Amino acid sequence: MCLLTSFGTVTCRAQKSTSDLDLHGTITYANRQSYVEIPFEVPKGVTRVTVEFSYTEREQHTAIDLGLFDSERFRGWSGGNKSIFTVSATDATPSYLPGPIVPGRWKLILGVPNIREGVRSEYEAKIHFSHAGDRPEVSTFSSVPLRSGPAWFRGDLHMHDAHSDGSCLSQSGKKVPCPLYKTVETAAERGLDFIAISDHNTISQYNDMRELQPYFDHLLLIPAREITTFQGHANVYGPTDFIDFRLTSPHVPNFNRLLNEVQSLHGILSINHPGIPSGESCMGCGWTVPDTDFSRVTAIEVINGGDADGPHSGIPFWQQQLNNGFRLTALGGSDNHDSDLKARTYSAIGHPTTVIYAANLSENAILDAIRAGHVFVDAQGSKDRAIEFTAKTATSTASMGDEIQSPAGEQIHFTLKMTALADDHPEIILDGESTTLLDPSVAKQNEETRTFDYQSDGKRHWLRVNIRSQSGALLIVGNPVYLNFSKR
DSSP states (O other): OOEEOTTOOEEOOOOOSSSSEEEEEEEOGGGTTSEEEEEEEEOTTEEEEEEEEEESOGGGTOEEEEEEEOSSSEEEEEETSOSEEEEESSOBOTTBOOOOOOOEEEEEEEEEEEOOTTOOEEEEEEEEEEETTOOOSSOSSOSSOSBOSOEEEEEEOOBOOTTTTOEEEOTTSOEEEOOHHHHHHHHHHTTOSEEEEOOBSOOTHHHHHHHHTTTOTTSEEEEEEEEEETTEEEEEESOOSOOOOOBTBTTBOSHHHHHHHHHHTTOEEEEOOTTSOOBTTBTTOSOOOTTOOGGGOOEEEEEETTBSSSTTOSHHHHHHHHHTTOOOEEEEEOOBSOTTSOTTSTTOTTSSEEEEEESSBSHHHHHHHHHHTOEEEETTOOSSOEEEEEEEOSSOEEETTOEEOOOTTOEEEEEEEEESOBTOEEEEEETTEEOSSSOOSOBOSSEEEEEEEEEOOSSOEEEEEEEEOTTOOEEEEEOOEEESTTOO
16 A cells, blocks of 8 residues: 655555555645655566556546656656556557666656645556566457457468568658558458568567557457578567577577477467578578477468469478378468558458457457467458368367367268358368368359268378369368377
8 A cells, every 4th residue: 555645755565456566545635736756666577567547536627647767767658648558678558668677666657737625536556567478368459359259350460561671652652661550551441350460570560569559449469570580480479578589599599499488478480481492582481490390380371472372382381291290270471561562462461361260359369269270261361251161070079270089980070161152162181182072063152061971090180171263273271170180
C-alpha cells in the first residue's frame, strides 16, 4: 500500500494480487497543480514493465495525468489519455520509449491539473513484471482476442517493410523503404484476419506494431522475424526477445543452439522457401543447414509467393521430411516486399493465404493451431476456397494435423468437404504419391462432400489433399492426417 501525505511523501508496500505490485494512494486538493512521485522497485531479470492506472472522483472533475521515469531516465508521458501502458527493450505503448529495463528504483509521475477542494481521489497502480521467455496471456499487442470462438482464419505469414528490405513508391514516385503502416493497411483492405511481420533478423518493427494494433482491430498482428543465415532462412513466430542469428559464428556455432533459444522463448520456427537454390543470386535462400534436427522444427513454408507447383516449390522438401517420420505443418507466405503489389499477383500480400482453424483470433490460438497442423494453404489467396479433411475409426476421429493409431486391418473412413471449388478436382496424396482413393472428377457444386475408405496396414503413413483446377494449377495444399506416427 502507498500512503500519501499532504507534502507528497509516499511510502509503499506490495500487496498480493494478480499484479506484481499493487500501489495505492490518495490525491487531495493539496496536490492540485503539482507532481507526485510514486516510487517502485524493478528487480533484476525483468524485461517488460506494464502499468494499469485508475483513480476515483472523475465525475467531480478530478484529473490525474501519468508519466514514467526508469532508474536512469525519462520513459514517457501519456497525460490523461491512457490507463494502461507497457515498456520493454523492443517496444512500448505510444507516449512511451522502448529501451532496456534497468533494475532499480523507478517512478510513476502523477500530474494533478485539477481536483476540487474537499475531494479525495483514491488511485491504484498495478505493476506487472515480465521476464525473458514469458508467453503473453493472449497476444503480444492485444490483451483480448480480436474475435471470439473457433473458426477458420485467413492470413499471411511472411512479409517485409521498411524495417528490412521492403520498398514502395513515395508520393513523388521514388522507390523508398515502405512504411510498415502501408503493409498493414493493404492486408486489412484485402480482408485478411492475421499477418506476421517477418523482417530480416531485426526486431525494430515491434514498436510500430504495438502502435498500429489498436487501430487495426480486425487484423491480428503477430510478431515474427526472418532468421536470415548463410545456410538458410527461417521465420520465428511469437517471441519479441533478441534471437542471435549469426549461425556458423562462435555466437551460434550450430543450428541446435539457435533452436534452443527459440524453444526457450516458446517460439515457432518455420523453414522458409527451402526449394529455392542458394548461391550468389540469393545466398542462404535454400536450406543447406547440415544435420538439421527436424523433430525440433514446427513448420515448412511450402509455397513462397506464387511458386506453388513450380521448380522452386517447397512441397517436395516438406514431403520428404514427412516420409522420414517428422510431423511438420505446411504453411504459405507471400514474402511480400512491396505493399503496392496488386492482389493475385506474384508475392502480393495474401498470395498465398495460410488458412488456420483456431480457437479464436489471438496470437496464442493461431500459433497453437500451427503447432497442431490445423492448416491448409490457399495457393492463389482467394477469400473463400476451403477444405475440411477428416478421418474416423470406431474409436477415434482426426482432422488435418491430427494422428490416428490404427491396427492392421482396421477400416478408416475419410471425408473431404470442399467449398467454393466448383469445377476443380481433388487428389489424395499418400506418402507423397498421388492415388485413386477418391473420386477425382470436378466438383459440381459450391459445397461438395466426398468420402473414401482406407484399410490400415498398421504401419506409419500420412494422407493429405490437393485441389487442382481443370488446367492442373494447384489451388489448395492440405496438411496430412497421420497414421501411426507415434510408432518410430
